[in-house]
Amino acid sequence: MKVMIMGIDGYIGWPLALRLLREGHEVTGIDNFYTRRRVREVHSESALPISSMEKRIAEVGKRGLGDIKFFRGDVSNSEKMHEAIKSTEPDAVVHLAEQRSAPYSMMGLRQAKETMVKNIVSTINLIYEVKDQVPDCHILKLGTMGEYGTPNIDIPEGFFDIEYRGRKDRLPFPKNAGSWYHWTKVHDTNNLMFANRVWELSVTDVMQGVVYGTRTEDIIYPALFTRFDTDEVWGTALNRFCAQAVAGIPITPYGKGNQARGFLSLEDSVSCLALGIRKPPERGEYRVYNQFDEYYTVNYLAETVQQVYHQETGKNAEIKHIENPRVELEDHYYHPENQKLKDLGYRRKRELRQEVSIILKDLEKYRDRILKHRESIIPKTLWKA
Ligand SMILES: NC(=O)c1ccc[n+]([C@@H]2O[C@H](COP(=O)([O-])OP(=O)(O)OC[C@H]3O[C@@H](n4cnc5c(N)ncnc54)[C@H](O)[C@@H]3O)[C@@H](O)[C@H]2O)c1
Structure with a gap:
């Protein structure tokens, strides 16, 4: 299959490219190095040190893993998007190329607008390119479990049955996002659902949990590392906790730490996406997957990192709760469903403690890089500022 990865230079995009090559797909990527x-x-x-895209692609070629065709460009620019789709005519496109930091989107008006415009426009560009040039192409778009928020009822996969004043319907489950970034994902979801209804585009909308990890089955040499962010803006909870333990600074759950979220390892994230490519929806189908292995509270994750770090090194990592920079419930019900990917054949490969141990070992070798930027780990971006 010819697969285009939008956002190939990113945390998930790079290992996904390695996986799809191994599975025999023709891989094309586009990126404008926004996250860097x-x-x-x-x-x-x-x-973790990562080299330029040119060197990464050369490394993959040198190791006989395959060829990657790369376009440099901003996918919110419709000409760039057009050029990439026209010259590759993909069978599937994985859309990862968005501003993906909730704190970044909450920094101020400039960042909020940048997130809104770039994210929503990039998805609209993709929708029109697929409709006009490759209408049979499967769009696999990354959304987030954060679109649903934390309702006091179970969270289904996209749609639910409702009865209201004696009448019944099957409707999209209400969304209640917690940052401008998360709202752009809700808008993308609505736009894709509408494009599917009007033009019968084939869409998989993946509501992904928070991803953790340094390795996949394909990242076996440091030369193939993917990026790993640890700062308050771009680093996510569990990855950041591991970096704090290794750097010898306190692990800092925000607020009470009882906030629960769905999490999954990088290997499981990439496996699920590759499975979604291998088993596409029917032509004209719109399907939604909740993609996470397990849901945990932030406290549980902090304690797990503390325990594994002690087991591995004999050293103690301190846990220090700090004021929550976000506006979110800190004690709440959380029960999302995630059956559909299992029905498609997905089986979880990595366990949390095993993965945390691998992350800690990998980061230990690059402790100096974390320490050099330790100030950037402490939250400065406040939702209420
Ligand atoms: N990492 C997670 O925990 C997580 C969880 C849920 C959802 N997601 C979603 O998965 C996707 C990928 O996440 P990631 O962690 O790999 O992020 P990432 O920032 O590491 O990767 C995104 C890539 O897209 C590129 N990009 C961004 N805007 C672009 C644009 N306008 N044009 C071209 N390239 C652009 C960036 O340079 C980067 O290389 C994102 O859409 C994110 O919202 C991630």
């Missing part, structure tokens, strides 16, 4: 630039702006860098 924005991470530098907050005086941080990937804790």
